[in-house]
Amino acid sequence: MKKWVALFVAVLIIGTIFSGTLAEIKERGKLIIGTEPTFPPFEYVNEKNEIVGFDIDIAQKIADELGVELEIVNLPFDSLIPALMSDKIDLIVAGMTITEERAKVIDFSIPYFNANQAIVVRGNEGFMPATLEDLKGKRVAVQLGTTGDLVVSDIKEIMVTRFQKFTDAFLELQNKRVDAVVLDEAVANAYVKTFPKFVVSAIIDTGEKYGIGVKKGNTELLEFVNTVVSNLFKSPYDLLVEKWFEETK
Numbered sequence: 001m002k003k004w005v006a007l008f009v010a011v012l013i014i015g016t017i018f019s020g021t022l023a024e025i026k027e028r029g030k031l032i033i034g035t036e037p038t039f040p041p042f043e044y045v046n047e048k049n050e051i052v053g054f055d056i057d058i059a060q061k062i063a064d065e066l067g068v069e070l071e072i073v074n075l076p077f078d079s080l081i082p083a084l085m086s087d088k089i090d091l092i093v094a095g096m097t098i099t100e101e102r103a104k105v106i107d108f109s110i111p112y113f114n115a116n117q118a119i120v121v122r123g124n125e126g127f128m129p130a131t132l133e134d135l136k137g138k139r140v141a142v143q144l145g146t147t148g149d150l151v152v153s154d155i156k157e158i159m160v161t162r163f164q165k166f167t168d169a170f171l172e173l174q175n176k177r178v179d180a181v182v183l184d185e186a187v188a189n190a191y192v193k194t195f196p197k198f199v200v201s202a203i204i205d206t207g208e209k210y211g212i213g214v215k216k217g218n219t220e221l222l223e224f225v226n227t228v229v230s231n232l233f234k235s236p237y238d239l240l241v242e243k244w245f246e247e248t249k
C-alpha cells in the first residue's frame, strides 16, 4: 500500500516537473520551443549556425517576458505536434498554420501572421503554372505534413514528393527532379531572393493564419503567450495609454 502511495506521489512530482506550466518554466529557468528551421524569414540557420528569424524573435520576447532563457529544439515539421503533446517542448513556434485538424490535438495562440501558398518553378523553361490544376501530371515537392502538402495531395494527378527540409525540396527543383515546389508565400519569396533562378509563378489564396502551438490544457501558458502576442500589435503609444489610463480605472 505504502509503495503505491509513494509511486503515486512520484508520478505527481514528475508530472509537475515536466508539464511545462508557467511555474515550471520559471523554475527551470528556460522556455523550450520547437521549430523546423528551413523556413526563412520565420526560422532559418544563419552563417554563424544560429537559428534566427521572425518567429525566433517572438519566442525570445515570450522568454524575456517570463524572465527565462530561450532554448530552441530543431525538429522535423511533422514531429512538432507529437513533441508538444509528449512535453518535449513547451511551445511550437514554426510558422504553423492554425487548422481545424491540428486544433483538435493542440491549442493555438491568437493569429500572428497571414499566409497563402505559392508555386515556385525554375523559371527559364516556359513552364509557368498559374493554378494548382496546372500542376496535374507534374512532379511537385513539398514539406512533409505542411498545408502545402495538403493542397497538392488533394489533387491525385499531381506526383508529390515530400521532404523534411525545404532546402532539400529546392535542391530537387534545381536538379530538375521535380517541376515545382509549393510552400508558404513569404517563404517562397525568401527562397527566390536567395536563388534568383527560381520564380514564384502563382499565389494560391488559402487564407491561412499562423499561431503558436501550446499543449492542450496548458491554459496559463496559452494566456501568457496571447498577452505577449497581442501586445506586439500595440504601438508604444497604445501601451502608454493602457498603462496610465486603463489600468488606473
Ligand code: ARG
Binding pocket: 035, 036, 037, 038, 039, 043, 077, 094, 095, 096, 097, 098, 115, 143, 145, 146, 147, 148, 184
Ligand atoms: N504554414 C505551413 C503549415 O503550417 C508550413 C509551416 C512550415 N514551417 C516550418 N518551420 N517548416 O503547414
